[in-house]
Amino acid sequence: MKMRILSNSALVSGAILLGVASASAESFKWASNTDPQTMDPHAVNSAPVLSFLNNIYEGLVRRNQGMSIEGSLAESWEPLTGEDGWRFNLRPGVTFQNGAAFTAEDVMFSYERASNEAADVRSWFAPVSEVRVVDDYTIDFLTKAPNPLFPDSIANFMILDKGWAEANGAELPARDAENFATMNVNGTGAFTLASRDPGVKTVLIPNAGWWGEVEHNITEATFTPIGNAATGLAALLSGEIDFIQPIPLQDVAQVESRDGFKVLEGEETRVIMFGFGHEHDELLYSSDVSGSNPFQDVRVRQAAGHAIDIASIDRVLFRGKIEGASQLVPAGISGYSEANSDRPAYDPEKAKSLLAEAGYPDGFSFGLKCPNDRYINDEALCRAAASMFAAVGMNAELSTGPVRDYWPQLREDSFDMYLLGWSPGTFDMEHPIRFLMSTPNSEKKLGSWNFGGYSNARVDELLPGIQREVDPAARQAMVDEVVAITQAEVAYIPLYTQPLIWAAKDNVAMTQRADNFFMLRWVTVN
Amino acid sequence: MTYFILKRLIQSVFVMIAVAFLAFSLFRFVGDPITQMTGVETSIEDQERLREELGLNDPFVVQFARFIGDMLQGDFGYSYRTRQPVGEMISSRIPATLELGIVALFISLLVGIPTGVFTALRPRGFATQTILMTTLVGVSIPTFVIGIILIFLFGVQLGWLPTFGRGGTVQIGGWESSLFTIDGWRALLLPAITLGVYQLTLTMRLVRAEMMEVLRSDYIRFGMARGVPMRSLYFKHALANTLVPVITIIGLQFGGVIAFSIVTESVFQWPGMGLLFLESIRFVDIPVMGVYLVVIAFFFVLVNLIVDLLYVAIDPRLRVKDTS
Numbered sequence: 001m002k003m004r005i006l007s008n009s010a011l012v013s014g015a016i017l018l019g020v021a022s023a024s025a026e027s028f029k030w031a032s033n034t035d036p037q038t039m040d041p042h043a044v045n046s047a048p049v050l051s052f053l054n055n056i057y058e059g060l061v062r063r064n065q066g067m068s069i070e071g072s073l074a075e076s077w078e079p080l081t082g083e084d085g086w087r088f089n090l091r092p093g094v095t096f097q098n099g100a101a102f103t104a105e106d107v108m109f110s111y112e113r114a115s116n117e118a119a120d121v122r123s124w125f126a127p128v129s130e131v132r133v134v135d136d137y138t139i140d141f142l143t144k145a146p147n148p149l150f151p152d153s154i155a156n157f158m159i160l161d162k163g164w165a166e167a168n169g170a171e172l173p174a175r176d177a178e179n180f181a182t183m184n185v186n187g188t189g190a191f192t193l194a195s196r197d198p199g200v201k202t203v204l205i206p207n208a209g210w211w212g213e214v215e216h217n218i219t220e221a222t223f224t225p226i227g228n229a230a231t232g233l234a235a236l237l238s239g240e241i242d243f244i245q246p247i248p249l250q251d252v253a254q255v256e257s258r259d260g261f262k263v264l265e266g267e268e269t270r271v272i273m274f275g276f277g278h279e280h281d282e283l284l285y286s287s288d289v290s291g292s293n294p295f296q297d298v299r300v301r302q303a304a305g306h307a308i309d310i311a312s313i314d315r316v317l318f319r320g321k322i323e324g325a326s327q328l329v330p331a332g333i334s335g336y337s338e339a340n341s342d343r344p345a346y347d348p349e350k351a352k353s354l355l356a357e358a359g360y361p362d363g364f365s366f367g368l369k370c371p372n373d374r375y376i377n378d379e380a381l382c383r384a385a386a387s388m389f390a391a392v393g394m395n396a397e398l399s400t401g402p403v404r405d406y407w408p409q410l411r412e413d414s415f416d417m418y419l420l421g422w423s424p425g426t427f428d429m430e431h432p433i434r435f436l437m438s439t440p441n442s443e444k445k446l447g448s449w450n451f452g453g454y455s456n457a458r459v460d461e462l463l464p465g466i467q468r469e470v471d472p473a474a475r476q477a478m479v480d481e482v483v484a485i486t487q488a489e490v491a492y493i494p495l496y497t498q499p500l501i502w503a504a505k506d507n508v509a510m511t512q513r514a515d516n517f518f519m520l521r522w523v524t525v526n
Numbered sequence: 527m528t529y530f531i532l533k534r535l536i537q538s539v540f541v542m543i544a545v546a547f548l549a550f551s552l553f554r555f556v557g558d559p560i561t562q563m564t565g566v567e568t569s570i571e572d573q574e575r576l577r578e579e580l581g582l583n584d585p586f587v588v589q590f591a592r593f594i595g596d597m598l599q600g601d602f603g604y605s606y607r608t609r610q611p612v613g614e615m616i617s618s619r620i621p622a623t624l625e626l627g628i629v630a631l632f633i634s635l636l637v638g639i640p641t642g643v644f645t646a647l648r649p650r651g652f653a654t655q656t657i658l659m660t661t662l663v664g665v666s667i668p669t670f671v672i673g674i675i676l677i678f679l680f681g682v683q684l685g686w687l688p689t690f691g692r693g694g695t696v697q698i699g700g701w702e703s704s705l706f707t708i709d710g711w712r713a714l715l716l717p718a719i720t721l722g723v724y725q726l727t728l729t730m731r732l733v734r735a736e737m738m739e740v741l742r743s744d745y746i747r748f749g750m751a752r753g754v755p756m757r758s759l760y761f762k763h764a765l766a767n768t769l770v771p772v773i774t775i776i777g778l779q780f781g782g783v784i785a786f787s788i789v790t791e792s793v794f795q796w797p798g799m800g801l802l803f804l805e806s807i808r809f810v811d812i813p814v815m816g817v818y819l820v821v822i823a824f825f826f827v828l829v830n831l832i833v834d835l836l837y838v839a840i841d842p843r844l845r846v847k848d849t850s
Contacts, residue, residue, distance in 0.1 A: 035805075037607050045565025117575070123567040175579070178609040198608055198615075199805060200691075200797040226690060226795045227805065230674050234689040235795075238681045404557030404810045411561075425567055435566070445569045 279453030285367025335429025363393020642733025
């Protein structure tokens with residue numbers, strides 16, 4: 001009798017164990033703070049959308065775990081001879097999730113779709129002059145000038161099936177109303193869409209016909225957006241989800257202190273910096289300076305740089321998780337200038353004497369603008385910086401606001417100094433030079449995020465060369481010169497690289513990529 | 527009676543237009559939708575073109591007139607963020623919010639009325655003092671803190687209830703309900719309690735005050751003297767007279783419960799209208815915000831109307847006036 005009870009309970013617990021084990025190997029649940037707003041890979045150029053859709057769609061090239069470019073739908077690519085551009089040799093035998101064969105026509109169609117006015121990603125194709133289908137598995141992208149970076153710049157250019165899009169009236173990305181591609185997918189990627197309830201739940205299942213080598217062991221993956229950070233953490237700790245990106249810094253200790261959970265930490269490619277109103281002739285928010293802008297004097301900008309104590313910010317606000325930045329990209333990104341890797345030392349005395357030299361021995365007051373929901377601890381950072389500026393006599397009037405209101409204010413030039421974070425979309429130094437350091441020129445599409453209007457003729461002159469130069473050493477020399485100039489002129493004060501903090505259950509193995517993209521095909525649940 | 531209802535419904539249209547006007551005049555301070563809709567690499571010209579296409583450069587009056595005109599034709603527009611039809615987006619979220627609000631209301635009534643009566647009958651008892659103290663704490667803590675405490679206690683520490691979402695739902699016609707599965711009820715419990723706590727306290731205190739008032743009145747004393755059983759006196763005569771003002775207040779509060787479920791929905795990632803509204807604010811999704819506010823205004827009008835009708839049903843004196 002007793003034996004039977006024992007064996008029964010052993011059976012039951014065995015069944016429970018089995019049930020739990022198979023459940024965890026089958027389904028994977030994850031959460032993030034933002035829902036991908038569309039399933040259309042060309043409609044929106046935003047990280048939540050591109051990151052999510054990279055699981056479903058694929059590009060000609062893709063980024064590996066270390067962020068370098070490798071072949072995806074193109075097996076290989078080489079520069080064209082005799083003209084400027086690139087030839088992509090496509091992978092034969094690839095099929096879309098609906099069974100249609102993948103050919104160069106699909107690439108051509110996707111190029112036309114993604115470079116259309118209705119597409120938000122069209123800026124990727126600004127250098128392209130023409131695209132030519134050579135045969136079913138060869139396609140040429142002609143560029144207006146030599147463009148060694150072009151393959152790197154289209155890693156997120158995802159390929160749609162021409163026949164499917166045309167049959168369903170999704171020839172163009174949805175602009176006003178939704179279309180078929182907003183809610184349905186047909187890619188070549190490792191996963192496909194099983195169901196979608198926008199803002200609530202999206203379920204992916206593996207694509208059985210995927211051409212690549214399967215490294216994951218997921219049979220179903222469920223994504224839930226959880227906007228409230230505390231709720232997301234609770235969902236992880238209660239075991240309802242297996243993984244969440246990101247978690248707030250202050251919750252790291254909470255997760256680490258519990259058995260069965262881990263924190264994944266890394267460096268994002270985003271550099272946080274202060275910018276100045278270089279072209280403003282007077283301060284807008286000063287109570288004691290009128291008719292002039294002290295920040296036009298390089299000594300004042302240098303003083304601001306020396307006033308910032310990154311080590312203290314790191315210790316107090318970031319729990320030792322940030323790395324000081326010397327330039328607008330972090331070390332490891334292509335084009336990073338090793339020759340200029342020193343950031344201004346924390347030296348309040350030097351800052352004061354520089355201010356005195358510039359004619360402000362008693363300091364001055366100015367307005368500092370910061371977002372409060374864009375970067376990790378952005379508002380706290382600005383408070384800390386404001387008190388550091390005040391210590392050398394620069395009295396910052398801090399005003400903060402949500403990012404939806406912040407960009408319009410910067411565009412309207414209502415700032416004396418502002419906070420900005422920049423992640424180079426192409427993972428190359430050319431990106432911040434083009435967007436942040438070039439003289440704003442809407443015709444040439446340069447300097448569109450250079451709110452302060454920083455302008456240096458030599459930097460403008462060097463940019464086309466950097467974009468075209470094929471020889472790495474010659475190119476790096478030009479980049480080094482730009483970095484040296486902008487450091488000497490203190491175009492910006494680079495502060496630090498933003499940390500990347502994810503949390504997961506212990507039994508989940510995954511890859512944390514520096515662009516904050518989460519790839520399901522690298523996930524294994526043990 | 528029909529005339530009365532009809533008149534109120536017509537009035538509600540004006541209320542909604544007024545709300546839409548106020549909302550629209552505030553939207554331009556919310557932020558710029560274009561910068562939220564486009565990526566960092568999108569050129570300024572492309573942004574401008576989009577702004578022009580969406581009619582955001584038009585004067586305020588033109589934008590407002592277009593919004594009202596479309597609404598009157600039943601066209602609620604398309605979301606800037608997801609490009610989906612706004613009408614569909616909001617109507618698919620209504621069941622979640624309504625079920626949450628109604629269950630919260632029931633919890634507050636089922637607990638609030640008995641405890642209110644109890645504390646009125648034993649005003650100086652130890653239990654009464656304890657209840658009053660606890661509910662005072664409950665009403666002083668902000669909703670989101672109560673929600674987080676409940677999540678960490680029942681979701682994380684004890685692991686009894688889910689921490690977010692709606693759990694299992696059943697599709698009945700166009701209505702996605704969580705009231706027909708155990709899973710759904712498990713998910714509903716914590717958010718409903720969180721949302722209902724304030725109502726519960728209010729109901730209890732209101733019932734208690736009214737009850738004590740009524741118990742002092744002459745007809746109760748007379749009933750006592752006449753030998754009417756205490757049970758019948760308390761629960762039939764006293765309670766019925768207590769409920770009239772209670773229903774008014776609670777009914778009027780219900781509109782607020784629906785409107786302010788935003789906080790609870792955000793804490794529990796409850797996929798209702800409030801959560802949708804919050805996301806819309808983040809992305810400056812003006813069409814969704816506009817329609818949401820109009821729908822909420824309609825709810826308020828509707829709830830007030832129902833309260834008026836209930837009033838008539840409960841208080842016989844009003845019926846007499848109406849028919850005379």
